[in-house]
Amino acid sequence: MKKKHVLVTGGAGFIGRWVVKQLLEKGHRVTALDNLSTGSPENIAEFEGNPEFAFVEGTILDPKSIEALFRENPFGACFHLAADIVVQDSIDRPGQVFENDVKGTFNVLEACRRVGTRFLFMSTCMVYERSQEWSGIAESHPTKPVSPYGAFKIAGEAMTLSYWHAYGLPVTVVRPFNTYGPYQRADGEGGVVAVFTKRKLEGKPLQIYGDGTQTRDLMEVTDCARFVVMAGMSDKTRGEILNAGTGRDVTINQLAEIISGGRVPIEHVPHIHPQSEIPKLLCNYKKARDLLGWRPKVKLEDGLQLVEQWMERQAS
Numbered sequence: 001m002k003k004k005h006v007l008v009t010g011g012a013g014f015i016g017r018w019v020v021k022q023l024l025e026k027g028h029r030v031t032a033l034d035n036l037s038t039g040s041p042e043n044i045a046e047f048e049g050n051p052e053f054a055f056v057e058g059t060i061l062d063p064k065s066i067e068a069l070f071r072e073n074p075f076g077a078c079f080h081l082a083a084d085i086v087v088q089d090s091i092d093r094p095g096q097v098f099e100n101d102v103k104g105t106f107n108v109l110e111a112c113r114r115v116g117t118r119f120l121f122m123s124t125c126m127v128y129e130r131s132q133e134w135s136g137i138a139e140s141h142p143t144k145p146v147s148p149y150g151a152f153k154i155a156g157e158a159m160t161l162s163y164w165h166a167y168g169l170p171v172t173v174v175r176p177f178n179t180y181g182p183y184q185r186a187d188g189e190g191g192v193v194a195v196f197t198k199r200k201l202e203g204k205p206l207q208i209y210g211d212g213t214q215t216r217d218l219m220e221v222t223d224c225a226r227f228v229v230m231a232g233m234s235d236k237t238r239g240e241i242l243n244a245g246t247g248r249d250v251t252i253n254q255l256a257e258i259i260s261g262g263r264v265p266i267e268h269v270p271h272i273h274p275q276s277e278i279p280k281l282l283c284n285y286k287k288a289r290d291l292l293g294w295r296p297k298v299k300l301e302d303g304l305q306l307v308e309q310w311m312e313r314q315a316s
């Protein structure tokens, strides 16, 4: 594989730092751009001193500084992960999240268009219409914006693909299913695995929104990052939308049982946004397997252990 200089927006975030790590391991040069709104310097401390890594603290909301960054660096690819990702925030403050997730994406995409930089847009499984399909949700499944977050991701996807059709800019849209693993924040609603595991270690009851029958296809973050890197580097994915997940979904009730292991009680609390809940999320990743040879490697039970061990190390 040809070595590239890759810009990773949101590179100091949870998934971003794993994408940075895998790119560096493959011998690429990496610049991470992040405003540290939810990302943190600790996430990227491991790469400090690596001459192939640079961190730029800045925002995707400032087109001038993005333009300057692209002028100074001939990026061969841009992996755009920076976003506000909390569904409830998008419901409470749609204008602010629109700026970040739609206008911010536009700014980065424009910078890529000017110099012809390959662009990967990090979308999400939260764009899909509900499905009971036993074989999982494939990319051809209809989308439905049940939250502003989902809508803004669909907007980002549409802008991204339009740059392929209108300008021939090499782009790829990826829709990872729910991702968990070390370095995920345990506050807020973002990471159910992180939140549950932290509460278990603190001896607190696990709180499930609603009846807990909603399902998630939970992918360990190193599998997600490997998928993102493969999708963003392959010539076969230009102009394509690709899913990644494990092909196995669990209910939030089952997940709570596994994580608790009988050590802390499980409670049900009213859902904060039942209207924006997606009742079943199960991934069909056949396209990624066929195009890239990608498949998930980490079993849920093993991944959950990794999170618990990481949190215990953080606490000690």
Ligand SMILES: NC(=O)c1ccc[n+]([C@@H]2O[C@H](COP(=O)([O-])OP(=O)(O)OC[C@H]3O[C@@H](n4cnc5c(N)ncnc54)[C@H](O)[C@@H]3O)[C@@H](O)[C@H]2O)c1
Binding pocket: 009, 010, 011, 012, 013, 014, 015, 016, 033, 034, 035, 036, 037, 038, 039, 040, 058, 059, 060, 061, 080, 081, 082, 083, 084, 085, 100, 104, 122, 123, 124, 125, 175, 176, 177, 178, 179, 180
């Ligand atoms: N976590 C999941 O389950 C999941 C699943 C599918 C897709 N995604 C997508 O993956 C991406 C990364 O998500 P994550 O879970 O790592 O969340 P995260 O919050 O840890 O990462 C987002 C990063 O973007 C940065 N950021 C936000 N606004 C910015 C701005 N204006 N300028 C520069 N940086 C900015 C944040 O500081 C943070 O480091 C997001 O696009 C998200 O929508 C996440």
